[in-house]
Amino acid sequence: MARLPLEGIRVVDITVIYAGPFATMNLADWGAEVVRVESIKHFQVLTRGGMAHPPQEIVSNPTRTGGLATYCGRDVSFRPWNRWTLFNAHARNKLGCTMDLTQPRGKELFKRLIAVSDVFLESNAPHVVENMGLTYDVLKDVNPRLIMLSMPGFGSTGPNRYYRALGVHQEAFIGHTHLRGYPDSDPSATSTLYHADEASGATAALAVLMALHYRNRTGKGQYIDMAQAEATMPHLGEAIMDYTMNRRVQNSMGNRLPGAAPCGCYRCQGEDRWINITVFTDEEWQGLCRAMGSPEWTGDERLASRPGREARQDELDPLIEEWTRQHNHYELMFLLQSEGVPAGPVIFEDDAYDDPHLNERGFFQEVTHAECGTHLYPTFGYRMSKTPNSIRRPPVRLGEHNEYVYKEILKVSDEEYRQLEEEGHIGMDYAPEIP
Amino acid sequence: MEQALSDVKVLDLTRYISGPYCTKLLADYGADVTKVERPGTGDPARMMGPFSGDEFHPDKSGLFLHLNTSKRGITLDLKTETGKKVFMELLAGADILVENFAPRVMPSLGLSYEELEKVNPGLVMTSISNFGQSGPYRDFKASELILYGMGGAMNETGTLDRYPLRKGGNVIQYQAGTVAAVATMLALFSSRLQGVGQHVDVPIFESQMGTIDRRMSHLLTYQYNRETSYRPDPQLEPAGFPVGVYACKDGFFQIAGGFVFWRRICQMMDRMDLVDDPGFNTPQGQREPENLERFSLIWYPWIAEHTKLEIVTAGQAAGVLCGPISTSEDLVNDPHWQAREFWAEIEHPVAGKLLYPGAPFKMAETPWRASRPAPRLGEHNAEVYGGLGYSREDLARLAESCVI
Numbered sequence: 001m002a003r004l005p006l007e008g009i010r011v012v013d014i015t016v017i018y019a020g021p022f023a024t025m026n027l028a029d030w031g032a033e034v035v036r037v038e039s040i041k042h043f044q045v046l047t048r049g050g051m052a053h054p055p056q057e058i059v060s061n062p063t064r065t066g067g068l069a070t071y072c073g074r075d076v077s078f079r080p081w082n083r084w085t086l087f088n089a090h091a092r093n094k095l096g097c098t099m100d101l102t103q104p105r106g107k108e109l110f111k112r113l114i115a116v117s118d119v120f121l122e123s124n125a126p127h128v129v130e131n132m133g134l135t136y137d138v139l140k141d142v143n144p145r146l147i148m149l150s151m152p153g154f155g156s157t158g159p160n161r162y163y164r165a166l167g168v169h170q171e172a173f174i175g176h177t178h179l180r181g182y183p184d185s186d187p188s189a190t191s192t193l194y195h196a197d198e199a200s201g202a203t204a205a206l207a208v209l210m211a212l213h214y215r216n217r218t219g220k221g222q223y224i225d226m227a228q229a230e231a232t233m234p235h236l237g238e239a240i241m242d243y244t245m246n247r248r249v250q251n252s253m254g255n256r257l258p259g260a261a262p263c264g265c266y267r268c269q270g271e272d273r274w275i276n277i278t279v280f281t282d283e284e285w286q287g288l289c290r291a292m293g294s295p296e297w298t299g300d301e302r303l304a305s306r307p308g309r310e311a312r313q314d315e316l317d318p319l320i321e322e323w324t325r326q327h328n329h330y331e332l333m334f335l336l337q338s339e340g341v342p343a344g345p346v347i348f349e350d351d352a353y354d355d356p357h358l359n360e361r362g363f364f365q366e367v368t369h370a371e372c373g374t375h376l377y378p379t380f381g382y383r384m385s386k387t388p389n390s391i392r393r394p395p396v397r398l399g400e401h402n403e404y405v406y407k408e409i410l411k412v413s414d415e416e417y418r419q420l421e422e423e424g425h426i427g428m429d430y431a432p433e434i435p
Numbered sequence: 436m437e438q439a440l441s442d443v444k445v446l447d448l449t450r451y452i453s454g455p456y457c458t459k460l461l462a463d464y465g466a467d468v469t470k471v472e473r474p475g476t477g478d479p480a481r482m483m484g485p486f487s488g489d490e491f492h493p494d495k496s497g498l499f500l501h502l503n504t505s506k507r508g509i510t511l512d513l514k515t516e517t518g519k520k521v522f523m524e525l526l527a528g529a530d531i532l533v534e535n536f537a538p539r540v541m542p543s544l545g546l547s548y549e550e551l552e553k554v555n556p557g558l559v560m561t562s563i564s565n566f567g568q569s570g571p572y573r574d575f576k577a578s579e580l581i582l583y584g585m586g587g588a589m590n591e592t593g594t595l596d597r598y599p600l601r602k603g604g605n606v607i608q609y610q611a612g613t614v615a616a617v618a619t620m621l622a623l624f625s626s627r628l629q630g631v632g633q634h635v636d637v638p639i640f641e642s643q644m645g646t647i648d649r650r651m652s653h654l655l656t657y658q659y660n661r662e663t664s665y666r667p668d669p670q671l672e673p674a675g676f677p678v679g680v681y682a683c684k685d686g687f688f689q690i691a692g693g694f695v696f697w698r699r700i701c702q703m704m705d706r707m708d709l710v711d712d713p714g715f716n717t718p719q720g721q722r723e724p725e726n727l728e729r730f731s732l733i734w735y736p737w738i739a740e741h742t743k744l745e746i747v748t749a750g751q752a753a754g755v756l757c758g759p760i761s762t763s764e765d766l767v768n769d770p771h772w773q774a775r776e777f778w779a780e781i782e783h784p785v786a787g788k789l790l791y792p793g794a795p796f797k798m799a800e801t802p803w804r805a806s807r808p809a810p811r812l813g814e815h816n817a818e819v820y821g822g823l824g825y826s827r828e829d830l831a832r833l834a835e836s837c838v839i
Binding site: 160166182211227381 | 437439440442443456460464483484485486487488489497498500501502548566567569570571572575576577578579580581582584585586588589590591592593594595597598599600601602603604605606609610613614615616617618620621622623624625627628629631632633634635636637638640641642643644645646647648649650651652653654655656657658659660662663664665666667671673674679680681682687688689690691695718719722751754755756757758759760761762763764765766767769770771772774775777778786789790791792793794795796797798799800801
């Protein structure tokens with residue numbers, strides 16, 4: 001059987017929170033040796049939890065105000081940082097070590113690791129690597145073949161390069177927040193789920209692969225400056241082009257789509273269950289009417305063609321919902337699809353694990369984590385016919401591969417290893433004084 | 436200057452959004468991409484808006500122009516025997532084939548991976564589809580809305596009192612295109628380094644389930660705790676403050692404060708006298724309703740007096756995570772992206788000179804470049820088919836029989 005495509009490539013990863021770690025997931029999954037370098041002296045909020053040592057009562061009593069990254073079993077009594085779902089979702093197939101990059105010895109060790117690696121990814125605002133003295137200008141002398149990708153929100157140049165922003169704030173800046181939302185209310189009524197994190201995560205992986213391809217051909221490494229916001233902007237291309245072509249500012253359409261009527265999200269039987277239906281063509285409209293049992297109102301001649309339906313979408317939505325709310329969301333999908341109508345349920349997490357399509361395609365895989373136990377994990381967004389893949393390692397625990405990284409990669413002696421433990425570089429626990 | 440993919444040849448059968456965005460990413464970084472369109476009408480995205488000057492014209496769709504930069508364009512009818520023969524000649528010289536037809540289409544044309552592999556054993560064939568090349572939903576129909584509802588985290592987008600909400604534009608399909616480009620590059624490594632060609636299956640459904648951070652995290656939360664995610668209840672205040680979108684003097688802004696960043700919020704408002712208030716700088720304090728009330732009396736008057744840019748400028752100076760709710764007009768005129776030379780001016784013979792979104796990342800040695808505008812239908816027939824050895828007379832014959 002063929003090897004995984006990135007076997008033999010070592011990636012040093014100090015990325016944080018969402019976008020960067022999901023970029024390195026794409027590399028680790030396909031065979032790269034991704035070494036996460038973390039610090040037991042510094043806790044980056046969100047990456048491995050809300051706090052290093054969160055109070056149990058806060059974790060046990062969640063507020064229902066959005067967001068569901070939490071701890072396995074909502075139990076934070078032992079090493080909660082290894083139980084955080086947001087981290088464990090991307091950390092499979094990665095290795096991890098700890099190193100304090102703010103100390104001279106940590107910087108020296110880090111450079112030794114860079115010297116024997118191929119790729120370095122970081123996702124902080126640019127002052128972080130500048131302050132640590134670990135910029136590309138420094139590291140390229142350590143390893144001229146190095147590929148370094150920096151992915152701050154706003155890039156490494158320009159007047160706002162030091163701005164700090166999560167995906168949600170970038171999306172506010174680039175106009176996505178304005179383009180989505182309930183069309184009849186202001187943007188304060190939207191939740192914070194956005195697109196920039198996944199868009200820039202995948203785009204960063206692509207950038208690294210292109211640079212590796214070029215290096216395979218020429219032997220040359222290089223620096224890649226990726227502003228997460230710029231990686232996301234092309235995904236909004238048509239709204240941007242409407243402005244550059246026509247000076248027109250597009251606003252939110254809610255759940256509607258150009259060229260489709262009706263098009264919406266309709267309530268189904270059960271608590272908070274929904275189906276999306278999109279009718280593009282007149283044939284699909286006839287299919288929807290058949291599925292509904294052709295109630296009298298569907299006989300209106302004006303609804304037979306799209307312009308007539310488009311003009312009356314607001315009236316149609318409650319009539320359709322009267323029907324959908326009597327039925328199960330999955331049953332509606334199968335019924336509507338059998339009538340040739342594009343439709344699909346809004347899939348909640350419990351639905352996903354029961355979904356016949358995902359299960360037949362083997363999308364979930366059982367993985368055992370030393371501190372969280374055995375669970376089904378989502379696998380890969382794409383698959384290859386001749387280099388099939390699996391989750392080969394469970395999500396990496398803090399400092400789990402210190403021995404391997406220090407002794408085998410960096411050739412540190414047993415005595416030096418003990419010193420590094422005492423100096424706070426090596427460990428598997430955050431310092432107790434960190435909240 | 437040499438580009439990263441200058442040595443890569445791509446044959447592109449894609450239409451609409453996901454496939455063309457995948458091949459645009461490759462083309463703008465130097466791959467030689469030949470876009471194959473159906474004679475007569477071409478890619479249906481040519482007829483999707485917005486149109487330049489609102490003129491319904493196959494070379495004036497902003498969507499099509501954006502998605503097809505740096506590609507050459509030819510026409511070919513794959514339903515004819517001659518068309519298939521010509522296609523196989525093109526395929527023999529390609530490293531990569533990308534297509535996003537419904538999964539039954541390529542096999543029904545006699546162009547399944549198994550057939551194509553015989554002609555070009557090292558070929559990377561990337562197939563993007565709604566639900567993948569196998570499984571019970573393989574032939575189901577979908578839309579941007581449906582794919583987000585099934586694959587993404589639509590169940591937690593919007594608010595609890597109303598229907599779940601999709602994202603803006605067509606971002607789910609763009610994401611699939613980005614993911615497909617990643618998968619294609621990975622397969623190119625196997626092909627170049629090990630001589631292993633293969634078929635890459637990119638379902639838009641699974642590109643959401645398997646690359647989206649919140650979705651994957653919350654799927655795991657269900658496994659760990661049997662909890663399902665939810666849309667926020669607008670009646671409940673967030674667990675910290677200030678968090679979320681607020682109205683200010685001239686619009687809206689988004690901010691993430693909370694007890695962790697309380698000191699920075701004080702700096703932003705120039706209210707350092709509040710820094711040590713335990714009602715504000717501890718997680719327990721920020722959950723007490725009376726502290727939220729005290730905070731609101733300070734916060735709302737302050738934001739009402741300031742514009743979104745004033746607030747964001749002060750916030751960013753203090754290290755606060757925040758941003759203004761901008762429109763596309765604000766975005767295009769933002770001095771930061773202008774200073775980074777993000778916008779690319781591209782001249783098209785029909786649509787004219789326009790600003791386009793530019794490089795998604797800046798490679799120091801191998802830059803992004805829109806080497807040509809989106810092709811007109813069949814614009815490069817003579818050049819591409821000429822390269823295969825077809826004469827002018829051959830091309831005239833093919834055109835007459837509607838093959839090109």
